[in-house]
Amino acid sequence: MDRIPILKLGGVLIVTIQVDMHDRLALALEEDLTAMIARTGARGVLLEISALEIVDSFIGRMLVSIAAVSRVLDAETVVAGMRPAVAITLVELGLELTGIRTALNVERGMALIQARISEEDDGHGSDRDRHED
């Protein structure tokens, strides 16, 4: 069965969706990503969807579900590169990507995730300081 490759860069898992998603592929991606977050302790998931010509409620549900599971495993999901025509259609369709952060492109998406990671690390740092006092 086909699988969508997942790349790891630092603490971030990167997935570029370049094929027309069908059910089995979507489910396989969700499973693979979940397993890989658990295995690597990744803090962020970047889904790059600039090649997707449509996002219907099926794909939307998959994105929401990936984000929800990732969040439970302490990783933040950012969807990057949505085409403008897809964004317009999504709004009219009435689909809300609950719990998903979006970014215009991969670069901004990475910046979002990095900012979140360093923010949290700083937070943990000051906690430690207080305990030492």
Next chain:
Amino acid sequence: MTVTKTETLPVRSGDDVVRVRQRVRALAIEIGLGLVDQTKIVTAASELARNTLDYGGGGDVRIEIVQAGMRKGLRLTFEDHGPGIADIEQAMTDRFTTGRGMGLGLGGAKRLSNEFHIESTPGSGTRVTIARWK
């Protein structure tokens, strides 16, 4: 209104849904729909094809290029012989679902189309027709 081209495709598997999307896209380009309108009709087709598959137990779609005067349009008719819909008004409501979906299929497809028509007889099936005009 005249029909200048007709094709019928099966909707019996997830792969069929992908093929329907690709064919609708190709014909939308053929009649000169803009990128946003193409995306809307393809997305609506995807929602309805999935309904046909998930709720109707499979069926088929007739894709037609229609012409009214100078205007060209794409008309899609999804038909299944599944259980049918007892309460169409309820089924059209956003967030209403009897399955595992988000309940946006019918209402969403209607918003993405210029024309929308649904007929259903409990016990014998459902037919949904949408059209998008250039």
